[in-house]
Amino acid sequence: MHELVFIYEKLYRFFGPQNWWPGDTPFEVAVGAILTQNTNWSNVESAMLNLKNRNLLSPSTMHGLSASKLATLIKPAGYFNVKARRLKSFLEFLIEAYGGSMENMAREGMLQCREKLLRVNGIGPETADSILLYALQKPIFVIDAYTKRVLSRHEIMEQEKSYAEFQALFHASLPGDVNLFNEYHALFVRVGKTFCKKKNPICGSCPLREIGGQAKRDETTRYPELTPVP
DNA sequence: GACCAGGCACATC
């Protein structure tokens, strides 16, 4: 068993399912993925409500708004001028490449779709992968600042390693399962917020307190077999 | 008032 499986089970047992992005439409998830760049989710929710309450949360209606009008609406999400442009870029792409349909996007091969998303201005690796995983149900692992921080604090991979290197570790160590990737990424965010804070980490009560360090360096380390997570 | 948050593009060396 790889230690990443062990860590997942520890986190899942401690926090339970996180239920990220349930019930939203794929389009809403994609918009949320752009709005949440370097931003607290509660601010994103407030921006999304501004759109929802005016019945503007659809590809065609949002595409019809000017960038400045859009910026006003998404103001609570921060970086509103930048994000308004990024949303417009994404909408242009969605309409041009897929006729404005996330369902059409989902029909395309995962890696080909990822390449195209990465060419859209304002969509980097994390946003692209968040759209693929959480909106389109594709088995790709999302790496974020929390994932890097938690793994580096436990000496599993250095924080300075690239996005692709972190992602490759997950893809090599875990089965390519959408639900697993969905929960696991959300659990990293949860443990990062709760215990593995930037400035004052609370390690004593963290479910991962025994992971890494000397145990990591000791090649004889064996992780106990755990029952599968439902 | 400082610090942080589910990044990214762009300039510069």
Added chain:
DNA sequence: GATGTGCATGGT
């Protein structure tokens, strides 16, 4: 290729 900077709101 690496390193630095601008972008901005709202909660703690």
